[in-house]
Amino acid sequence: MSGxxxxxxxxxxxxxxxxxxxxxxxxxxxxxxxxxRHALRIVGTASDAEDVVQDALFSAWRSIASFQGLSFxxxxxxxxxxxxxxxxxxxxxxxxxxxxxPDDDDITWAEPVAPGPDLTxxxxxxxxxxxxxxxxxxxxxxxxxxxxxxxxxxxxxxxIAVITSVEIGTxxxxxxxxxxxxxxALIARGWRGPDG
Amino acid sequence: MTLQHPHAELSAxxxxxxxxxxxxxxxxxxxxxxxxxxxxxxxxxTTAFLRALPDPVPARQLVPRLAxxxxxxxxxxxxxxxxxxxxxxxxxxxxxxxITFLAGGGPTGMSAQEASRDAVTALQAPTAAQPTPSxxxxxxxxxxxxxALDAAKRQDASASPPAAPGAAGSQDTAQLGSSEPxxxxxxxxxxxxxxAVISGATAIALQRRLRAPV
Numbered sequence: 001m002s003g004x005x006x007x008x009x010x011x012x013x014x015x016x017x018x019x020x021x022x023x024x025x026x027x028x029x030x031x032x033x034x035x036x037r038h039a040l041r042i043v044g045t046a047s048d049a050e051d052v053v054q055d056a057l058f059s060a061w062r063s064i065a066s067f068q069g070l071s072f073x074x075x076x077x078x079x080x081x082x083x084x085x086x087x088x089x090x091x092x093x094x095x096x097x098x099x100x101x102p103d104d105d106d107i108t109w110a111e112p113v114a115p116g117p118d119l120t121x122x123x124x125x126x127x128x129x130x131x132x133x134x135x136x137x138x139x140x141x142x143x144x145x146x147x148x149x150x151x152x153x154x155x156x157x158x159x160i161a162v163i164t165s166v167e168i169g170t171x172x173x174x175x176x177x178x179x180x181x182x183x184x185a186l187i188a189r190g191w192r193g194p195d196g
Numbered sequence: 197m198t199l200q201h202p203h204a205e206l207s208a209x210x211x212x213x214x215x216x217x218x219x220x221x222x223x224x225x226x227x228x229x230x231x232x233x234x235x236x237x238x239x240x241x242t243t244a245f246l247r248a249l250p251d252p253v254p255a256r257q258l259v260p261r262l263a264x265x266x267x268x269x270x271x272x273x274x275x276x277x278x279x280x281x282x283x284x285x286x287x288x289x290x291x292x293x294x295i296t297f298l299a300g301g302g303p304t305g306m307s308a309q310e311a312s313r314d315a316v317t318a319l320q321a322p323t324a325a326q327p328t329p330s331x332x333x334x335x336x337x338x339x340x341x342x343x344a345l346d347a348a349k350r351q352d353a354s355a356s357p358p359a360a361p362g363a364a365g366s367q368d369t370a371q372l373g374s375s376e377p378x379x380x381x382x383x384x385x386x387x388x389x390x391x392a393v394i395s396g397a398t399a400i401a402l403q404r405r406l407r408a409p410v
Contacts, residue, residue, distance in 0.1 A: 021262035
């Protein structure tokens with residue numbers, strides 16, 4: 001909800017809660033793209049992500065009277081995340097990958113396997129970002145979700161715990177293991193860290 | 197240094213999500229451990245990569261259309277006004293018809309007019325209904341005559357004498373029809389009543405759509 005003053009936001013939320021469809025559409029439009037990128041990286045395909053977001057926004061509208069507690073943005077992300085994970089479960093596109101595998105201490109601090117291109121200099125470059133994107137896609141869905149909510153959307157751990165309905169300790173664990181997996185994927189491509 | 201390589205805590209430390217005591221402990225360890233500092237730098241860089249991922253754009257509008265189209269409310273108002281106007285015109289045209297009716301000498305005036313109109317229509321009707329028309333002779337004239345008689349039967353006998361049989365009678369009737377101009381359809385009350393009902397029903401439907409919960 002970038003750039004919107006709190007008072008304006010609260011006014012829109014209040015209006016939406018009293019049934020003002022335009023206020024809700026305004027609120028939803030502010031988060032449309034963020035919800036889409038989040039859903040896309042969970043479900044993997046554009047058309048599915050679009051369906052998930054539309055479904056989530058419609059569901060949010062129908063239950064807006066029950067909105068309370070969380071920030072409105074976190075509330076929308078909670079609905080969209082649940083929809084996306086439900087979609088993933090129902091589709092069982094990757095049955096070989098459990099949504100949330102047991103803690104795996106093997107994901108540790110891999111070291112560079114061989115000299116390779118210095119991806120440090122490629123921050124923001126297509127190659128490094130493609131490696132990151134691929135590594136993200138290979139993470140277990142709930143680990144990926146936590147990592148996206150933290151590093152892409154910038155939610156605090158407390159909100160992520162509410163959005164994903166898990167304990168904060170689980171959130172910490174998922175984020176850390178997700179980051180390690182992405183970092184290790186980069187290392188496997190010859191990345192040697194920010195200091196080279 | 198109270199911790200032995202707090203790897204598992206580094207992400208939370210990076211995000212400022214540790215309790216103050218744990219945060220201080222990790223900080224103390226980092227001050228003395230180059231390996232953990234390197235790992236922390238890698239995690240920070242990984243986070244930067246994740247933040248730098250491209251921002252995909254949906255191919256279509258994802259916000260569902262909850263609000264009715266903007267033109268719906270003006271159209272509802274227009275339909276309401278149209279309905280009211282049509283009701284007014286219905287009343288006005290009914291009154292005008294009645295005035296004409298009274299000026300024409302009571303019910304016979306109207307019926308005579310209608311009857312003559314029917315007669316003209318019958319005379320002008322194509323003979324397609326008769327598959328084998330006669331080449332010449334009394335058959336067409338007889339048909340027209342019969343139609344004219346049928347129309348004339350609906351007249352009040354006291355007000356209007358029945359049309360004389362034969363060609364002369366049908367000519368008279370035709371002359372009557374052509375001498376009196378047909379009333380304007382705008383004076384037809386049924387037209388306005390129909391329009392009033394249609395526009396009123398549309399206005400009600402639009403109003404329901406405007407107030408309907410999504």
